[in-house]
Amino acid sequence: MGRPRTPLLDRERITTTALELIDEQGDFSVPQIARRLGAQTGSVYHHVDGRDGIVELLRERVASAMDVAALDVRPWDAALEGWARSYRAAFAAHPRTIPLLMTSPVRAPRVLEQYERAVTVLREAGFAAAEVMPLLIALENLVLGSALDLAAPEAMWELAEGTPTPRLAEALAAVGEGRADRAFEVGLTAFLAHARALRAAGD
Amino acid sequence: MGRPRTPLLDRERITTTALELIDEQGDFSVPQIARRLGAQTGSVYHHVDGRDGIVELLRERVASAMDVAALDVRPWDAALEGWARSYRAAFAAHPRTIPLLMTSPVRAPRVLEQYERAVTVLREAGFAAAEVMPLLIALENLVLGSALDLAAPEAMWELAEGTPTPRLAEALAAVGEGRADRAFEVGLTAFLAHARALRAAGD
Numbered sequence: 451m452g453r454p455r456t457p458l459l460d461r462e463r464i465t466t467t468a469l470e471l472i473d474e475q476g477d478f479s480v481p482q483i484a485r486r487l488g489a490q491t492g493s494v495y496h497h498v499d500g501r502d503g504i505v506e507l508l509r510e511r512v513a514s515a516m517d518v519a520a521l522d523v524r525p526w527d528a529a530l531e532g533w534a535r536s537y538r539a540a541f542a543a544h545p546r547t548i549p550l551l552m553t554s555p556v557r558a559p560r561v562l563e564q565y566e567r568a569v570t571v572l573r574e575a576g577f578a579a580a581e582v583m584p585l586l587i588a589l590e591n592l593v594l595g596s597a598l599d600l601a602a603p604e605a606m607w608e609l610a611e612g613t614p615t616p617r618l619a620e621a622l623a624a625v626g627e628g629r630a631d632r633a634f635e636v637g638l639t640a641f642l643a644h645a646r647a648l649r650a651a652g653d
Numbered sequence: 654m655g656r657p658r659t660p661l662l663d664r665e666r667i668t669t670t671a672l673e674l675i676d677e678q679g680d681f682s683v684p685q686i687a688r689r690l691g692a693q694t695g696s697v698y699h700h701v702d703g704r705d706g707i708v709e710l711l712r713e714r715v716a717s718a719m720d721v722a723a724l725d726v727r728p729w730d731a732a733l734e735g736w737a738r739s740y741r742a743a744f745a746a747h748p749r750t751i752p753l754l755m756t757s758p759v760r761a762p763r764v765l766e767q768y769e770r771a772v773t774v775l776r777e778a779g780f781a782a783a784e785v786m787p788l789l790i791a792l793e794n795l796v797l798g799s800a801l802d803l804a805a806p807e808a809m810w811e812l813a814e815g816t817p818t819p820r821l822a823e824a825l826a827a828v829g830e831g832r833a834d835r836a837f838e839v840g841l842t843a844f845l846a847h848a849r850a851l852r853a854a855g856d
Contacts, residue, residue, distance in 0.1 A: 584839045587832060588843070591794075599793075601756045608758045621776075636847070641840070
């Protein structure tokens with residue numbers, strides 16, 4: 451008998467399995483990962499730094515779909531816009547990771563490096579150090595809120611018979627399809643206009 | 654033996670138990686609710702319209718903490734601002750309901766009625782029917798993204814030894830405490846300024 455060609459366990463496979471579990475059920479446990487990979491729970495712990503380590507591997511995996519090169523574009527507002535669009539697309543592919551990743555501290559080196567680059571874009575554009583994190587977090591809030599909204603049903607409001615909510619019915623009929631994308635554009639346009647106004651006021 | 658003074662099952666108690674389960678573990682199941690209330694799973698189904706019915710009871714419960722009277726304030730932008738602040742506070746108390754409620758269709762009559770009032774504020778202010786839902790959804794995305802962020806640790810970025818991310822370290826030191834609140838203010842200010850500009854352009 452030769453050695454198996456694919457190792458039962460490695461960080462890639464553990465991460466992939468954790469992501470599958472979250473996509474399916476909104477969370478994961480280490481014993482569930484072990485069961486799917488036909489391994490012992492203790493063996494999984496040999497490969498990762500506990501459950502928190504798996505969360506950070508997930509963060510790197512989801513973030514790896516983002517276009518980091520967007521942050522090399524200039525001017526700064528085009529850089530932020532491109533980053534925000536690719537950020538939303540990456541998380542829209544795995545919306546159920548959002549609550550988990552938003553509420554665990556960021557330790558993954560490649561993700562911290564991405565924040566370093568985003569901070570650098572704003573500092574080089576002339577924003578004060580104290581302005582930077584509120585701006586970046588506000589942008590993340592709208593990006594991640596909107597990525598969650600992409601996982602919502604297209605018919606999100608189910609009106610009752612006899613329409614006791616006629617103006618809501620009219621507004622929903624008027625917006626038609628693609629409401630999630632249009633709402634994201636409103637939020638992103640508002641954010642960028644405000645950031646430009648802040649920057650202009652700082653000069 | 655008299656009758657028990659508190660019925661084992663009613664919609665209030667089922668909703669409270671579902672909310673406790675979500676606060677603890679991010680989701681609920683009907684058998685879990687039954688177990689906590691010492692009842693049969695089938696008995697729970699006698700009181701509610703399936704799992705979806707419980708989701709709608711949860712939506713009404715969380716939304717009942719919102720200040721609906723904020724929508725009676727004028728001018729329209731003050732109404733939206735007050736509504737957004739109370740919306741964020743209500744969901745910040747139960748952040749783990751956010752992914753569930755954002756991805757299930759809204760059927761709860763009292764919640765639909767709240768949307769009707771929000772739509773009415775914007776229509777009476779002169780917004781076109783097609784503009785209203787993208788604006789309201791953009792506001793919800795920032796409110797709910799920010800409510801999730803309130804559930805994040807205050808120290809959200811754990812920088813590595815030797816700080817390979819010096820500008821991120823500087824930006825984090827400069828923002829100090831209360832980053833989540835400051836980011837929400839940036840997002841809300843940006844949204845309201847953009848909405849006012851849209852309204853002014855429409856005249």
